[in-house]
Amino acid sequence: MKLTLGDLEDLARGAAFLGTGGGGSPYAGRLMVQRAMEEGHTVEIIDLEEVPDEALIIPTAMMGAPTVLIEKLPRGDEAIKSLRTLERHLGRTAYATMPIECGGINSTMPLVVGARLGLPVVDADGMGRAFPELQMETFHVYGVPGTPMVITNEYGDSTIVQTHDNAMMEWLARGITIRMGGAAYIAEYSMDGRTARRVSVPRTLSLALQIGRGIRAAREAHKDPFAELIALLRDTPYQYGRIIFQGKIVDLWRETTQGFAKGRARIQTLEGGAAVMEILFQNEFLVARVNGELRAIVPDLICILDSETAEPITTEMLRYGQRVKVMGVSVPPIMRTPEALAVFGPRAFGLEAEFQPIETLA
Secondary structure, eight states: OBOOGGGHHHHHHHHHHHTTTOSSOHHHHHHHHHHHHHTTOOOBEEOGGGSOTTOEEOOEEEEEOGGGGGTOOOOSOHHHHHHHHHHHHHTOOOSBBOOSSOSHHHHHHHHHHHHHHTOOEESEESSSSOOSSTTOSHHHHTTOOOOSEEEEOTTOOEEEEOOSSHHHHHHHHHHHHHHTTSEEEEEOOOEEHHHHHHHSEETHHHHHHHHHHHHHHHHHTTOOHHHHHHHHHTTSTTOOEEEEEEEEEEEEEEEEETTEEEEEEEEEOSSSSOOEEEEEEESEEEEEEETTEEEEETTSEEEEEETTTOOBOOGGGOOTTOEEEEEEEOOOGGGSSHHHHHHHSGGGGTOOSOOOOGGGOO
16 A cells, blocks of 8 residues: 555644654644655655565664654654664664554655655554553563664664563663653564464554544534544444543643653533543553543553544643543553553553453443
């Protein structure tokens, strides 16, 4: 599949939805791909099944707090330099790149790399959503080492990280990223095609494009975009979605600390009564409760959407007074195994609640 300029807005919208509040600015990422395409570069997206068994895939991404991107936009070639540096370190040439997660800039950054280097982009990723830490990947869950990895900033400064495990990779890389200004661009989890088919969440780029198109088409046809979105998800690996709350944001606390955007949002119902939903986030939305009662919890998706347009709202774009609807969505089965929940389930974020699938909650 070759992307067109007309696809970019839909893809960014759908990626922001799957990113469950995180993954960086969809607007900045879209503009970077658009510029590359307007300069004559093309973006080719390929299925996992098209990658030869021994071919090298090097995923690329932005790392850091998404709030930083509001003031510190990328130059555009940082992730390219990370990939090229990692190629030299490995002594091998990449056959393709791919996202490590769904999200605004992290679904589009590999498209920039692929366009400018002439590499295909694999239609898959390692999270099926966005998570804040590097070891929170299906790649890690199923045995792929994340290092050697390369981190590059906007000045072209690069660091190669080699660690004994992926938790140490996250710890060291987070410190480096903070010292690079809170956001940097990485190449990591290099693997062959055979491994990628075993450990990846497939077809998330094409799903993001499908979701973005579906929301736009519903609005243009004056249909309910939320109903259309829920119906669309039934035929995907995510399968189940529903509106779990709606109202107005009445309180918001957010800070950029330790390389993350952390905080909480409180949403007051507009239908009368005293129902208030509180959502905690660390780059991404982690848990939603109404008057203390659990309504959705990581790794299932918690998506905050504009109540009229169904446009996804990322954590850094939350504002007091916004009218929103909150949707809960089930994740693919590969993300609900005991091994996966041990890495990116509630306990990995210090939450006391156990994981409960969204479809079982009231």
